[in-house]
Amino acid sequence: MIRALIVDDELHAREELAALLRDVGGCEIVAACANAVEAIKLINRQRPDVLFLDVQMPVLGGFELLGMIDQEIMPHVVFVTAFDEYALKAFEEKTLDYLLKPVERGRLEKTFDKLQGLLNRGEPPFYAAPPIVRIPCGGGSRVKLINPREVEHVRSDLSGVHIVLPQGECYTELTLRVLEERTALVRCHRQYLVNADHIDEIHLLEHGLAEIRTRAGHLLPVSRRYLKSLKDSFGF
Amino acid sequence: MKLIFALLQQMSVFLVIAYLFTKSPAFRPLTGETLRVRHKVLLYFVFSAFSILGTYFGLPVQDAIANTRAIGAVLAGLIGGPLLGTAVGLTGGLHRYTLGGFTAFSCGVSTTVEGLVGGLAHLYLLRKGKSEQVFSPALALGITFLAEAMQMLIILLLSRPFASALALVEVIALPMMLANAAGAALFISIMRDQKSMYDKVGAIFSGKALKIAERTLGILVQGFNQKTAEAMARIIHDETGVGAVGITDREKILAFIGAGADHHCPGTPISAEITRRAIRENRVFYADGVREHFTCPLSATCPLDSVLLVPLHVDNEVVGTIMLFEPKHKLFLNLNKTLGEGIANLLSAQLLRSRYEMQKSLLVQSELKLIRAQVNPHFLFNALNTIIAILRKDADRARELLLHLSNFFRKNLKRSCDLATLEEELDHVNSYLKIEKARFEDRLQVETAVDPTLLPLKIPIFTLQPLIENAIKHGVSGLLGQGVVRLSARQAGDEVVIDVEDNAGAFREEAGRDGLGMAMVDKRIKNLCGNRYGLTVTCAPQELTRVTVTLPAEGVAP
Numbered sequence: 168m169i170r171a172l173i174v175d176d177e178l179h180a181r182e183e184l185a186a187l188l189r190d191v192g193g194c195e196i197v198a199a200c201a202n203a204v205e206a207i208k209l210i211n212r213q214r215p216d217v218l219f220l221d222v223q224m225p226v227l228g229g230f231e232l233l234g235m236i237d238q239e240i241m242p243h244v245v246f247v248t249a250f251d252e253y254a255l256k257a258f259e260e261k262t263l264d265y266l267l268k269p270v271e272r273g274r275l276e277k278t279f280d281k282l283q284g285l286l287n288r289g290e291p292p293f294y295a296a297p298p299i300v301r302i303p304c305g306g307g308s309r310v311k312l313i314n315p316r317e318v319e320h321v322r323s324d325l326s327g328v329h330i331v332l333p334q335g336e337c338y339t340e341l342t343l344r345v346l347e348e349r350t351a352l353v354r355c356h357r358q359y360l361v362n363a364d365h366i367d368e369i370h371l372l373e374h375g376l377a378e379i380r381t382r383a384g385h386l387l388p389v390s391r392r393y394l395k396s397l398k399d400s401f402g403f
Numbered sequence: 404m405k406l407i408f409a410l411l412q413q414m415s416v417f418l419v420i421a422y423l424f425t426k427s428p429a430f431r432p433l434t435g436e437t438l439r440v441r442h443k444v445l446l447y448f449v450f451s452a453f454s455i456l457g458t459y460f461g462l463p464v465q466d467a468i469a470n471t472r473a474i475g476a477v478l479a480g481l482i483g484g485p486l487l488g489t490a491v492g493l494t495g496g497l498h499r500y501t502l503g504g505f506t507a508f509s510c511g512v513s514t515t516v517e518g519l520v521g522g523l524a525h526l527y528l529l530r531k532g533k534s535e536q537v538f539s540p541a542l543a544l545g546i547t548f549l550a551e552a553m554q555m556l557i558i559l560l561l562s563r564p565f566a567s568a569l570a571l572v573e574v575i576a577l578p579m580m581l582a583n584a585a586g587a588a589l590f591i592s593i594m595r596d597q598k599s600m601y602d603k604v605g606a607i608f609s610g611k612a613l614k615i616a617e618r619t620l621g622i623l624v625q626g627f628n629q630k631t632a633e634a635m636a637r638i639i640h641d642e643t644g645v646g647a648v649g650i651t652d653r654e655k656i657l658a659f660i661g662a663g664a665d666h667h668c669p670g671t672p673i674s675a676e677i678t679r680r681a682i683r684e685n686r687v688f689y690a691d692g693v694r695e696h697f698t699c700p701l702s703a704t705c706p707l708d709s710v711l712l713v714p715l716h717v718d719n720e721v722v723g724t725i726m727l728f729e730p731k732h733k734l735f736l737n738l739n740k741t742l743g744e745g746i747a748n749l750l751s752a753q754l755l756r757s758r759y760e761m762q763k764s765l766l767v768q769s770e771l772k773l774i775r776a777q778v779n780p781h782f783l784f785n786a787l788n789t790i791i792a793i794l795r796k797d798a799d800r801a802r803e804l805l806l807h808l809s810n811f812f813r814k815n816l817k818r819s820c821d822l823a824t825l826e827e828e829l830d831h832v833n834s835y836l837k838i839e840k841a842r843f844e845d846r847l848q849v850e851t852a853v854d855p856t857l858l859p860l861k862i863p864i865f866t867l868q869p870l871i872e873n874a875i876k877h878g879v880s881g882l883l884g885q886g887v888v889r890l891s892a893r894q895a896g897d898e899v900v901i902d903v904e905d906n907a908g909a910f911r912e913e914a915g916r917d918g919l920g921m922a923m924v925d926k927r928i929k930n931l932c933g934n935r936y937g938l939t940v941t942c943a944p945q946e947l948t949r950v951t952v953t954l955p956a957e958g959v960a961p
Contacts, residue, residue: 176846177785177788177789177842178845179788180785180788180789182792182795183795186792186795223781223880225883226881250780250784268784268785269787269788270788308882308884309884310883
């Protein structure tokens with residue numbers, strides 16, 4: 168069974184696609200959600216094989232969402248759109264396939280065959296993703312978009328990933344690895360990323376450890392493993 | 404006493420000459436509002452002549468001359484300013500000086516001073532903004548009286564021996580002061596009468612021109628064709644009283660009213676070579692019926708003899724002619740010639756306006772087409788997708804939505820006129836909203852509050868739809884939470900105010916397609932209702948965007 172996630176901001180569009188997928192068979196719909204932020208959360212938890220993704224959604228569009236998914240768990244992506252003459256070409260290049268709403272069953276079956284082939288060959292999907300320019304924070308109907316340059320550091324703990332700004336912090340569904348790869352934030356500890364522009368000083372400790380003090384006065388641990396690369400990034 | 408009568412007698416001769424002057428073309432420049440340098444030179448010669456004549460007509464008294472020389476100098480100053488006054492005074496004075504006598508020098512000086520006094524009075528009136536009083540006889544009387552008194556003083560001061568001067572002044576002072584003052588007053592009153600007669604003729608002329616302008620206004624806006632040309636020709640014929648009036652386009656006669664209308668038939672090609680030449684060479688032709696005659700190419704018995712033929716232009720291109728005719732026994736009045744050329748200008752201006760109006764309405768038509776073409780493909784396909792989904796669960800609701808979709812498109816395509824009632828607009832928008840509501844379900848809430856008495860109000864078509872579409876496309880659809888669109892219409896004083904609000908507060912000034920849609924709505928309202936009406940946008944980011952449509956309370960006149 169192929170595990171599918173449907174992301175579309177319109178209830179009826181989600182339901183219609185789910186109904187069609189059931190008709191075609193061979194597929195389990197693990198979840199359906201209405202926006203990109205929820206989608207990130209669900210992808211991280213459910214690890215679907217395929218993502219049926221609407222292009223136009225509030226706050227974060229489908230393309231932007233792609234850049235926020237961890238490459239390790241990247242599902243195959245099928246874009247679904249009502250009409251977008253300019254983007255159609257981009258779909259063909261970047262994604263497995265695209266579907267036009269209203270979706271025809273026959274067309275969906277073809278997409279499915281293609282997908283089955285890819286999954287059988289075990290080829291991991293790769294989509295060239297642009298750097299992240301806004302980090303979605305919070306959830307529900309209140310999502311804040313934060314410019315990575317304003318972020319002081321990022322901390323992950325058991326409760327999740329926290330974006331820390333000089334004036335407060337908030338929660339994000341993005342993983343540390345995605346943020347490390349797609350933003351200018353640098354790793355200083357297994358659980359920390361730091362914005363080099365916000366570092367006030369690096370205090371070297373015993374046993375090859377160190378401590379970062381940020382301009383806002385926060386203290387961040389630096390592990391032995393990342394100290395060298397951190398030093399390198401500062402050129403000493 | 405004898406001297407007074409003698410001088411008054413002399414002055415009468417002077418006034419006859421003055422009267423003749425006002426009838427001559429040399430007087431023309433004085434009827435205008437401002438004097439050009441050219442006119443001032445002319446006036447210098449005229450008034451200098453008067454001044455010198457005043458000396459010639461003078462009576463010898465005790466080795467001096469009792470005279471009316473001052474009139475020319477003072478009036479020149481009064482009418483033409485200090486420079487002209489001094490120049491005339493100096494000329495008159497120099498002339499007097501050459502005649503000799505013991506007062507020769509003092510008289511020469513005093514005449515110059517008199518011209519200057521007149522000029523200063525002119526300046527004073529100009530500063531006070533009372534330049535029209537230059538032609539007041541009472542003022543001329545006073546100023547000349549004063550100037551003559553000064554002359555007497557100057558004679559006493561400068562002439563030697565003093566005893567002779569005093570004796571002379573005793574004899575001539577009163578007669579000369581009285582005669583010159585009276586002469587200047589009468590002279591100026593003659594000029595004033597003549598001037599007001601010119602003004603009156605001018606007023607009659609302007610009156611006629613304005614009446615023609617008023618009556619013809621708007622006729623040509625309906626186009627330049629036989630029907631409008633005939634209406635124009637009839638009005639011009641009525642108002643000017645000329646023998647006949649003809650209007651042509653580049654090829655044929657469009658209208659002909661008056662004598663000779665029996666054989667100059669509208670719709671027939673232009674036959675007179677003179678008309679074809681006027682069109683070809685783009686110039687005015689005038690046959691006065693005395694030196695040059697109009698020869699009718701159609702009929703030997705045609706009564707028309709003189710003609711004024713003026714081309715009509717639009718943007719420097721000749722589009723036709725207008726012709727004024729007089730029959731053989733009647734003189735072509737100069738007044739009508741000027742009027743005819745004026746009318747041609749007027750018609751040209753109206754033709755230009757009518758072309759502009761036509762282009763403007765074409766523009767509106769094409770803009771409406773554009774708005775229709777703007778129907779967003781996203782909307783259509785999303786609507787169809789929604790209906791297909793609903794069809795699985797609720798066929799009745801799907802049917803209802805399809806009917807709304809069909810109503811929306813029919814309204815979009817069908818309406819060809821510029822105006823619709825508010826009710827029709829709301830119906831159109833309602834179908835649109837029903838579909839969007841189905842698409843977004845709980846995420847979209849629509850609130851309407853329309854004063855039912857406003858439903859029959861005529862408003863420009865496609866006023867509401869683009870605004871509602873923007874509120875959804877750029878407002879509500881970008882929200883993760885609940886979106887609200889509010890539509891309200893109410894009367895406020897002599898205005899009707901329609902608000903379209905959303906709770907997204909995502910308005911940005913855009914030059915793109917949607918900005919264009921709003922700009923078009925605004926422009927069409929301003930075109931139809933005037934600049935105080937139209938759209939205003941208020942935006943509180945993340946909270947609210949409100950587009951307010953202001954229209955006149957009586958709606959738009961069809």
